[in-house]
Amino acid sequence: MGSTTVPVVVGIDNGGTSNNATVLTIDGRFLVDQLVETPSEVRAGPQAAVEAMARSFDGVLALTGVPRDQVRAVGLDTPGPASATGVISSKGSTNFSQPAWRGHDIRGALEHRLGLPVVYHNDGNAAALYAHHVHFGADAMRRSSVSAIVGTGLGGGVVENGRVIAGAAGMAGELGHVHIPLANVLAPGQPVPTCACGFAGDVESVASLTAIERNLLPYWLTRFPEHPLAGEPSARAAKLVRGYGERGDELAREIFAQQARALGALFTIAANFTDPHAYFIGGGVVETAPEFRDWFLAAVREHSALRAEQAALATFALVPDRDMAGARGVALAALERVRALPTPPPLVGD
The missing domain is CATH 3.30.420.40 (ATPase, nucleotide binding domain)
Known part of the structure; x- marks a missing residue:
């Protein structure tokens, strides 16, 4: 200072x-x-x-x-x-x-x-704007990016030539409410997740803290009925999932693997819609231990279906200085x- x-x-x-x-x-x-x-x-x-x-x-x-x-x-x-x-x-x-x-x-x-x-x-x-400018530096005004910020909901932003795309009503980049194909996201027999906005099957209905509480954890507890989280109130249990995921817990990793697949589906849409130079992930899901962070980012990239030409140029990275x-x-x-x-x-x- x-x-x-x-x-x-x-x-x-x-x-x-x-x-x-x-x-x-x-x-x-x-x-x-x-x-x-x-x-x-x-x-x-x-x-x-x-x-x-x-x-x-x-x-x-x-x-x-x-x-x-x-x-x-x-x-x-x-x-x-x-x-x-x-x-x-x-x-x-x-x-x-x-x-x-x-x-x-x-x-x-x-x-x-x-x-x-x-x-x-x-x-x-x-x-999204901060991640873009820190990552690209002097080239920021000649580059594009898409960011997904995973928190209570799922926010994000689309940056083109260093500037946020706001849209006519200012609501561009509401990536949480983009509908994604669920065939490769959900487990067999898993109910279609619903979002607080009223949509079913959008990104936020899978990749958010609210999604863990409302949709993902209730399902996975039917597969792991003896799990310690089964005895916790739902809101508290949802917040505890991240810590279990950091420790390699199987149930938690299943939940975060679904979130990674959902973000991969979102970035696949972005690749075909805006073809950005970089894809950033931020929020609580990556404010974790390095091993978990690296695993999650790698899983998102694995499930982002980029063409070979795009993959050769694209970067996947975390939003820096996340709290700030x-x-x-x-x-x-x-x-x-x-x-x-x-x-x-x-x-x-x-």
Whole structure:
């Protein structure tokens, strides 16, 4: 950490319990090398949550010794679904469950509170953007990537020429709700998994913590009825599966093998749709011991059906600095906005 006399941008990663903030100089140096967390207060409603973000902003500036007048813009990410401009979905979301959040302009509210430009991405897009730029460095603006972030749900992002593809409504890259072929994912007789969004057989219905609790663990406990997890409450049991997987437990490895096959099916679709240079995986599923991480990444690659020409060029990798990736990703988005050139004229006139 260290102070600076050059202009900066601030990145704020908003979560269900905590905000994490970072500071990035205009010349591309992060001044924070660890989590800087404060309570997010999202369950207390929009006004309390925005005040909590402002405290996170003030706190990281105090920590780094950066004067407020050096800040040129702020990047904000939240869990989706939300529009490209930071309006929470009219149906709400897991983290923004109270009615007051539905259709709330969280980006605009923070911009008004801070009196600074605020750039918004959902948390999956933010992590995807960070992974892309760290991996490709100077070549980032000439490369493409697809990221899958496995957590309570499954987020992600599609990056083309160094920029997140947002889509018309801002909901591009909602990779968790892409339907995948299940023939090579499920075991014989295993029920078709359902997603909290109402879909059946999408990626999130297999590759997420929620999927473990709702779909995968109940099935595999019928195959391993004497397993210690059979005696645990379902929510706790789902969270314990990762630890068992790290220790090589057969039931847990069956569950994570299914998740790897689901992600492989997703990346197969991506290979035929966007043909990216890199495929990144992030989230809790890879915040594990090295042996398990390597096994899981290898399994995803094995089940991603790339053509020989694609396989020769593609990289499979983990999202780096995983806990900090969201805040750092939106800081990069804010920096790109500050550096942006004027909009070019249209190629075809009226």
